[in-house]
Amino acid sequence: MSRPGSFFMRMGLTPGQIAMHAFLLACAFAMLFPFYWMVLTAFRPSQEVFSATFHWLPQTFVGFDNFREAFAKAPLLRFMANGAIICSGILAVQLLTAIPCAYALAKYEFRGRNLLFALVLFALCVPVQVPALPLYMGLAFTGTLDSYFSLMLPFFLSVFAIFLFRQVFRSFPDDIIHAARLDGMGEMEILWRVVVPSASPAIAAFAVFSITAHWNDLYWPLIVVTSPELAPPPLGMMYFSDTDLGSSFGALMAAATLLTAPLTILFLFAQRHFVQGVTMTGVK
Amino acid sequence: MTATVSISSIEKNFGATKTLKGVSVDVAAGEFLTLVGPSGCGKSTLLRIIAGLIPQDGGTISIDGAPVDHLLPKARDVSMVFQSYALYPHMSVRENIATPLKVRRLSSFARWPLVGKFAPGQAAARAEIAEAVKQVAAQVEIEALLDRRPAQLSGGQRQRVALARAMVRQPRVFLMDEPLSNLDARLRVHMRGELSELHQRLGATFIYVTHDQVEAMTMSTRVALMMDGEIVQVATPDEIYTNPADVRVARFIGSPEINLLQGRADPQGRISIAGRATALRTEAVGQLTVGLRPEILTIDDGSSDIVIDGRLQRVERLGHDVLLHVRNDGSDRKNMTLRVSAAELEALQMSGRLEENFTIGARATAALLFDADGKRLPAIHGATASEPLTYSSGRKLVGV
The missing domain is CATH 3.40.50.300 (P-loop containing nucleotide triphosphate hydrolases)
Incomplete structure (x- = not known):
């Protein structure tokens, strides 16, 4: 009576949809398993990591011992504070520069506008490694290496933000801008008080992109920072995985869990805006 | 203020x-x-x-x-x-x-x-x-x-x-x-x-x-x-x-749209529409357009200055008013719209006048004339004209 697949048929799923979901589940597993392993290891003794058999739960539950060890050996709060300073500094300057720039490209008619926008698109294709050397030399020349400023400088101008906000601002109705001009607002006031509030989903989405990228960045901090007290989370982890926590996988994973937690929480809160902003519904 | x-x-x-x-x-x-x-x-x-x-x-x-x-x-x-x-x-x-x-x-x-x-x-x-x-x-x-x-x-x-x-x-x-x-x-x-x-x-x-x-x-x-x-x-x-100044104005203003018919003025300025002479006169000669609003058209009872042959195509009821869509089977096969009251339609249907070919009529004073470029032409229609013109009645001239 009950043939194979009849359960899925009753659920209203076609074979194609079943295959699709199986594929997506496999992908989700591949993505999430490393995180699971990280959290799992944070709660078990280090020697279990090397046991031959895999267990879904810790065989010996060590509670928060690994976390205590991580806090004792590495200044994790300091790394997180560094990450927060760098990310907020970068984001603030990115928004202050990209928003007016994107607005001009989206809503003003001027000579060379299309050329400028083409240059913005072109700049999207330049990887951060390319200007690394001149930037490093510039920082060395001005004596600003090994500072928060040197960590933030290359990211102040975000072409991605300009591109994203331009697309969003373009869909903002001209009539509302005209109405604001007739009401007597200045151009900057129109931008920040009328246009930007409607773009908040896109701004939230961009904030998630920006914060994730710079919280997790290892490449640039590795080049410009030598003092451990300036290290953002990944660099700090690297310093301490070598020396103090090297053999203690449990503590290392506990530290990693703590350092990824802020981003996970941020994403959970901004998720709705994030999806909305990326699909660029912008203004209704 | x-x-x-x-x-x-x-x-x-x-x-x-x-x-x-x-x-x-x-x-x-x-x-x-x-x-x-x-x-x-x-x-x-x-x-x-x-x-x-x-x-x-x-x-x-x-x-x-x-x-x-x-x-x-x-x-x-x-x-x-x-x-x-x-x-x-x-x-x-x-x-x-x-x-x-x-x-x-x-x-x-x-x-x-x-x-x-x-x-x-x-x-x-x-x-x-x-x-x-x-x-x-x-x-x-x-x-x-x-x-x-x-x-x-x-x-x-x-x-x-x-x-x-x-x-x-x-x-x-x-x-x-x-x-x-x-x-x-x-x-x-x-x-x-x-x-x-x-x-x-x-x-x-x-x-x-x-x-x-x-x-x-x-x-x-x-x-x-x-x-x-x-x-x-x-x-x-x-x-x-x-009093539209241009045929485009006449067409844009007014619903249903004004009926525009091709007319022809002979060297004396007498205008004929679809081969029938009318009481309309003008100072121009040659092709021109005669505009007749739907509400000035009636089913002719022999007293009209302008007459056009027609055949009923369709009746559109708007409540108080009725639109009659009429086709002229003459040379330019023109569709025309008449606006009559529901009571008039009733009377026309009772008398059976809509069932076969009939003639549509209008008063010459209500017609609007436009030249080939669409500019308004002054019409000359005797004593009822708004302009102080001193021609004798159009009716006598065309001899209807």
């Missing part, structure tokens, strides 16, 4: 296309002038040029006699109601209405979010603004909606908010860009009445853009009909209907 607006030879080009070709019109103080025309004729562009939102390529706008071409939109003392209402989406209705006053009366520091509240010496101005907002809200009956966001309002309510925002700073001139076209039919009729009333109460100059000839006819002091970037005629609604 009312002003004259003088628009003189305004030109605007978008790339190679000439959107406005030297448009001139003078608007009297306190007048309700409607710019009407088909979409794409440049009327909205003209309105935005008056507001200063887009620059013109030639010509001058003057308000109250003073040129305003160099002034920014905010300095022109005009306000505008947009087709899309253009309300600030993230502000409450109260904030939307208060914005024009806040920008003008509060210092820039006092308008900052959050910290602006602590700006000193603004309490009196704030109280005035709150009072003004309350007053205009009462005038357009939206007091109950002041704390809502535009997204929470219906189309009609948004329309009122947009009006209130335009009214609150008491501008000299109101510009309206198709403000009723996003409303449903019933609300549109209602708002038409309200706008007329508002215009009378405020006494301000209104310049109103629409593509809907009914709006133009019902509300305006004068109508300016625009076609292809030019003003074809400026006249009172009555005048523009009964």
